[in-house]
Amino acid sequence: MIRLSGRLRSAVIIGLQGIRARKTRTLLSMISLFLGVLSVTVVQAASQMAQRAALADVELIEGIDGTLYMSVEGTPEATNATLRSLEGRSDATAITQFPAIIGEPNVRPVNEGGSPFDEQWGGWGWSGGSVRIECDPTGYCYEVIDEQYLQTPIGAAIELRVVGMSADIRQFRPFRLVAGQWLDFSTDPSYSPGLVLNREAAKGFEMYRVPAEMRIMGASDNPTPRILGVVEDGQRIPMAYGRLDELLNWVNVGAGPDPYYGGIGLEVLVAPDATETLQVLRANLAAAGIGEDRLYVRIIDSRRQVEQVMLILRVVFFGMAGLVLLIGVAGILNVTLATVGERVEEFALRRAVGTPRMLLAGIVLAETMITGLFTAAAAIGFAALVFKVAGPILAEVHYSLAAGSFPWEAALAGIIAGLFAGLLGGLIPAVRAARIPIASVMRA
Amino acid sequence: MTPLVQLIGLTKTLRGQEQPRPILTGVDFTLHSGESVAILGRSGSGKSTLLSLIGLFDRPDGGQYLLDGQDITRISDGKAAALRSAQFGFVFQRFFLLKHLTAAQNVAMALVNGQGWLPRRQRREKVLAALDQVGIAHLAKHRPARLSGGEQQRVAIARALVREPRIILADEPTGALDTETGNLVVDALRATTERGCALVLVTHDADHAARMGRVMRLRDGVLHPEGVNAPFGGAAEWAGLPSDQAGGSSHEPRHARPAESEGVRA
Numbered sequence: 001m002i003r004l005s006g007r008l009r010s011a012v013i014i015g016l017q018g019i020r021a022r023k024t025r026t027l028l029s030m031i032s033l034f035l036g037v038l039s040v041t042v043v044q045a046a047s048q049m050a051q052r053a054a055l056a057d058v059e060l061i062e063g064i065d066g067t068l069y070m071s072v073e074g075t076p077e078a079t080n081a082t083l084r085s086l087e088g089r090s091d092a093t094a095i096t097q098f099p100a101i102i103g104e105p106n107v108r109p110v111n112e113g114g115s116p117f118d119e120q121w122g123g124w125g126w127s128g129g130s131v132r133i134e135c136d137p138t139g140y141c142y143e144v145i146d147e148q149y150l151q152t153p154i155g156a157a158i159e160l161r162v163v164g165m166s167a168d169i170r171q172f173r174p175f176r177l178v179a180g181q182w183l184d185f186s187t188d189p190s191y192s193p194g195l196v197l198n199r200e201a202a203k204g205f206e207m208y209r210v211p212a213e214m215r216i217m218g219a220s221d222n223p224t225p226r227i228l229g230v231v232e233d234g235q236r237i238p239m240a241y242g243r244l245d246e247l248l249n250w251v252n253v254g255a256g257p258d259p260y261y262g263g264i265g266l267e268v269l270v271a272p273d274a275t276e277t278l279q280v281l282r283a284n285l286a287a288a289g290i291g292e293d294r295l296y297v298r299i300i301d302s303r304r305q306v307e308q309v310m311l312i313l314r315v316v317f318f319g320m321a322g323l324v325l326l327i328g329v330a331g332i333l334n335v336t337l338a339t340v341g342e343r344v345e346e347f348a349l350r351r352a353v354g355t356p357r358m359l360l361a362g363i364v365l366a367e368t369m370i371t372g373l374f375t376a377a378a379a380i381g382f383a384a385l386v387f388k389v390a391g392p393i394l395a396e397v398h399y400s401l402a403a404g405s406f407p408w409e410a411a412l413a414g415i416i417a418g419l420f421a422g423l424l425g426g427l428i429p430a431v432r433a434a435r436i437p438i439a440s441v442m443r444a
Numbered sequence: 445m446t447p448l449v450q451l452i453g454l455t456k457t458l459r460g461q462e463q464p465r466p467i468l469t470g471v472d473f474t475l476h477s478g479e480s481v482a483i484l485g486r487s488g489s490g491k492s493t494l495l496s497l498i499g500l501f502d503r504p505d506g507g508q509y510l511l512d513g514q515d516i517t518r519i520s521d522g523k524a525a526a527l528r529s530a531q532f533g534f535v536f537q538r539f540f541l542l543k544h545l546t547a548a549q550n551v552a553m554a555l556v557n558g559q560g561w562l563p564r565r566q567r568r569e570k571v572l573a574a575l576d577q578v579g580i581a582h583l584a585k586h587r588p589a590r591l592s593g594g595e596q597q598r599v600a601i602a603r604a605l606v607r608e609p610r611i612i613l614a615d616e617p618t619g620a621l622d623t624e625t626g627n628l629v630v631d632a633l634r635a636t637t638e639r640g641c642a643l644v645l646v647t648h649d650a651d652h653a654a655r656m657g658r659v660m661r662l663r664d665g666v667l668h669p670e671g672v673n674a675p676f677g678g679a680a681e682w683a684g685l686p687s688d689q690a691g692g693s694s695h696e697p698r699h700a701r702p703a704e705s706e707g708v709r710a
Contacts, residue, residue, distance in 0.1 A: 006561030013556055021544030349540045350557065352501065353603070354529020356522055359558035438501040 007359050014350075015366030018339075025335055029368070030375045032331020033421050037372070038379040039321035040417035045383060045410035047314045049394070054306045060234030062302040063172045066272040071296040072285070074265035081288035082266050083244075085281040086166045090185075091274035092281070093167035094244065094266045098251065099217045100162040102225060103210035107155025110208055114159040116236050117204045156210045160201050161237065164244035172269040173233070175241075178202075180229025189245040194228045201238035202230040219250040325421055332425030336368055340429040347436045361430035365423060368430075372422025373415065380414040446513045448610060448642050449475040449498060454507035455665075456493055467493050469665030470507070477610065480634065480643040482653035484670065485662035491646040492615055494662060498644060499532050499613045500524040529559035533604030533641075535614040535633070539596040541588040547599045548584040551575060554606050574606040575599070578632045594625035601632050611642045618652060630655055 019026045063069065072078045072094075079096075086094050101109050115121035135141040168185055169175070175182075179202075183194055193214070197205065205227070214225045225242075233239060270278050285295065340347070347360050384406040387394075451473040457466045467490040475481060485491045496502045497509070500519065509517045516527070528534075533554075541550045551571045555562055562570070575581040578598040588596055597617060604612055614633055618626030630645075630652045637643050637657075645656055653659050659670040 007558040009561060010556045010558045017545065017549070021542075345540060346542055350553065351525070352499070352528065352534050353554040353557050354525050354527075354532075354559050354607075355557040356525045356559075362558075439496055 007356075007362060010355075010359060011362035011366040012370070014363045015370055018363065018367045019370060022339060025339055026371050026374070029332040029335045029371045029425075030378065032335070033325075033328035033372060033375040033418070033425075034379055036321070036325030036328030036421060037375050037414055037417045038383060039324040040318070041376075041379050041383045041410050041414035043314070043317045043321045044413035045387065045407050047310060047317065048407035048409050050313075051307070051310045054310065055303055057234040058302040058306050060173050060175060060232070063269060063300040064174070065301050065303040067172045067300045068268075068270040068272070068278065069298050069300055070268040070270065070281075072266040072268060073290070073294060075290075077288040078285065078290045078294075079266055081284040081290065082268060082281065083166060085284040086268070086277070089274075089277050090167050090171075092268060092270040092277045093165050093169050093172065094268050095163055095165050095169060096244065096266050098162045098164065098219075098247065099159070100240070101157050101159045101215045103157025103208075103213065104155045105213060105215065105222065106152065107157050108149070108152050109157040109159035110154060111159055111204065111238065112154075114161055114237055116200055116238070117207055156208055158201070158204045158208060158210055158238065160197075160204070161239050162195065162214075162216065162247065163239060163241045164247040165241065166244045169241070169269065171271065175231040175233045178230040178232055180227075182229060182231070183241065183243055185243060189243060189249060190226075191246075191249055192224050192226050193242045193246040193250070195225045195240040195242045196229045196231055197227060198231060198233040198235055198239045198241075200236060201240055204238050216247065216251055218252060220252065221250060223250050321417075325417055329421045329425045332368055332371065332421060333428060336364065336426055336429040337432070340364060340433045343433075344436050347433050348438050351436070351438045357434040360436070361434040364430035364433045365426045368426030369419050369422035372418035372420070372425075374418075375421075376414045376418025379418070380411045383410065383414070445476065447474045447510070448477050448479075448512060449473065450508075450510040450513075451498070452508040452510070454494075454497060454504045454509065456490070456497060456502070456504050458493070466665060468497070468504070471662075471665070471667050473498075473660070473667055475611070475642050475644065477642055478637050478640045479658065480637045480645065480656040482645045482647055482656035482659045483662055483667070484647065484650075484653055484659060487648075489662045490665060491662050494667075495613050495615050495644065495646055498611075499534060500528050526559055529554070529557055529607060531610050533607065533609035533612045535597070535600050535604050535612065535617045537616040537619040539588070539593075539600045539620075541596055541599055543588050546585050546587055547575065547580070547591065547595075547602075548572070550588070550599055551603045551606050554603050570606055571602075574602040577605055577635070578602045592625070593621050594628055597621060597625075597629050598632055601629065605636060605641075609641065611644065612636055614643065614645045614647075616646055616648065618647065618649060623651075626652065 072082050082094050086092050099114065103109065111117055111120075113121055132144050132146070133141050134144045163169075165183075168183070170182070178199065180196070183196055212224050212227075213222050215222050225240075231241070233241075268281065270281070282292075285291075350360060350363075351357070387406045451471050454468055454471040454473075455466070456468040457464050471494060473494075483491050483494065493502070497504050500516070504517060507517070508515060511527070511531070516523075519527070541547075542553070545553070548568075548571045551574055552567055555567050555570060572581055572584060575584055578601050580595055580598050580602070583591060583595060583599075586595075588599070591599065597620075601617070604614075612633060617633065618629050621629060626649065633643055633645065634655060643656070645652065647653055660667045661670045662668075
């Protein structure tokens with residue numbers, strides 16, 4: 001238990017007596033302060049939630065800060081060297097994306113180009129060679145659509161991007177499992193590739209019934225995929241995640257690059273402490289003739305960048321909330337000055353019985369700060385209630401806001417704002433109370 | 445024996461918006477433990493000013509103030525507050541009870557003043573003992589609005605007594621009370637001297653003054669001895685008051701005693 005000093009205890013006890021004796025005035029002070037404290041609480045809560053939402057997406061898409069990102073060119077030498085280096089390692093993963101169509105063969109997908117199902121981004125998508133690039137003698141290149149392809153009807157097929165991983169990607173990009181299960185990397189690879197869909201892809205499979213036949217760019221045959229689960233990956237386009245070793249049963253990475261999509265380029269994510277893995281990877285790439293100048297390497301620091309942007313926004317909004325709080329401070333200052341004016345005899349009497357000036361100031365500050373605390377409690381309670389009521393709406397705005405509780409930082413900001421406003425509003429009345437001469441009781 | 449309070453040539457000039465007005469021009473005064481002194485004087489003669497100097501509410505412009513032989517003439521604000529808490533009890537004409545507090549809480553005000561801390565139980569015991577001393581322990585939970593004037597003043601006296609002070613300063617404590625109630629209040633104050641407490645009573649009431657051990661009159665800014673009733677507030681006959689002020693107090697018998705040669709400074 002915290003042992004408060006005698007003066008502090010005295011100030012709190014007398015302050016509470018003062019508040020009990022002047023409930024209406026306390027209520028008036030609270031009303032004037034309420035909006036200010038509420039605005040600080042709401043700004044803090046909103047910025048926390050906005051940051052949570054922004055960071056949730058940025059970590060899903062970019063990766064956790066500190067992760068080393070390496071882009072390896074799509075040549076067979078580079079791809080083979082990378083996959084050989086990372087084989088059996090869990091502290092780094094090589095990922096690659098294949099355009100794929102799941103559904104009926106010989107039809108055009110419902111979302112050509114792999115666009116979200118509620119939107120049509122245009123483009124012809126990938127359909128097993130339906131698009132080719134031609135260049136004229138001047139060097140100008142353009143897409144040529146296979147006329148026969150254009151005659152093909154749109155059928156029960158969904159275009160999506162399939163991401164193949166050599167190891168679990170979730171240590172770098174913390175996908176949230178929504179349904180089913182995640183991939184198991186400990187078992188032998190299956191000829192029927194297991195896929196985990198993202199939300200958009202899952203929406204497509206809910207909207208359309210399609211047969212389980214998958215066409216993958218560069219694949220010799222069409223495998224039958226197994227849908228294992230659904231994750232939140234922060235992406236708007238339909239995607240599916242699978243084990244690279246299972247997909248490579250069907251795709252020849254040693255083949256030449258696709259004329260439209262290029263080769264099977266790899267992205268490598270390496271944990272910050274996986275120095276040995278990184279050394280092996282660099283050495284094997286160098287041995288394959290891929291020097292540092294042909295690699296794109298960076299350390300992910302997206303959280304810091306987002307936090308910097310959020311900080312600017314937070315300062316702006318806190319500035320506005322601070323103005324509202326100042327108006328509340330003016331209110332509590334006004335009410336407390338009037339109260340001190342009415343209590344001249346009481347303060348003089350307290351000085352007469354030995355109360356030091358500092359304690360008199362402390363009594364006034366205790367009253368205003370306790371009032372600030374009460375206001376903070378009311379504002380926090382109100383904000384939390386609104387947060388609870390608006391929860392389902394927020395969940396629709398962004399998935400990261402669905403299961404969140406009211407941010408404790410917002411409650412803390414409210415308490416600090418309440419105490420600060422009480423301190424600021426009580427300062428001048430406190431000085432005035434401390435300067436009341438004792439003779440006020442002698443000559444009354 | 446070292447006097448409890450010794451004022452030597454104390455001066456004070458009131459400075460307001462008008463011309464500065466010398467109110468005390470050279471007060472000599474001595475007070476011993478257990479002694480009771482009445483101070484008489486016309487309105488505006490400086491009685492309350494003198495009391496405020498003795499009670500460390502204010503500082504003198506000149507002279508010397510010794511408390512227990514220690515010079516406290518230029519004592520700091522903080523030390524003055526500590527001394528007021530530990531050594532003095534105050535009773536005013538108006539009772540100055542806080543209407544939102546009970547009688548017990550009003551008395552406890554003198555204990556919750558930042559000068560040390562007492563646990564709640566000890567506070568309660570001291571408050572009840574103080575209220576018991578003035579005979580109103582049964583009214584501890586009553587708010588001032590439910591108390592008579594005399595009861596309220598006795599609560600104020602209990603507030604002055606609760607810290608067991610060595611000096612009680614009472615500024616016209618019966619001014620707002622009827623004669624009978626006033627006598628009861630003076631009785632209560634007198635009783636404190638029997639426990640060794642010194643009492644300084646500022647009053648216009650000759651009857652009440654007559655019941656103090658010593659009577660002094662403040663005139664032209666200086667204190668003049670008017671009579672001595674009995675040492676340290678004991679029963680005595682006092683024969684020093686002018687006929688218009690000598691009331692017929694039936695509380696104490698009167699005895700003559702030579703005036704002490706103090707209280708006047710040229």
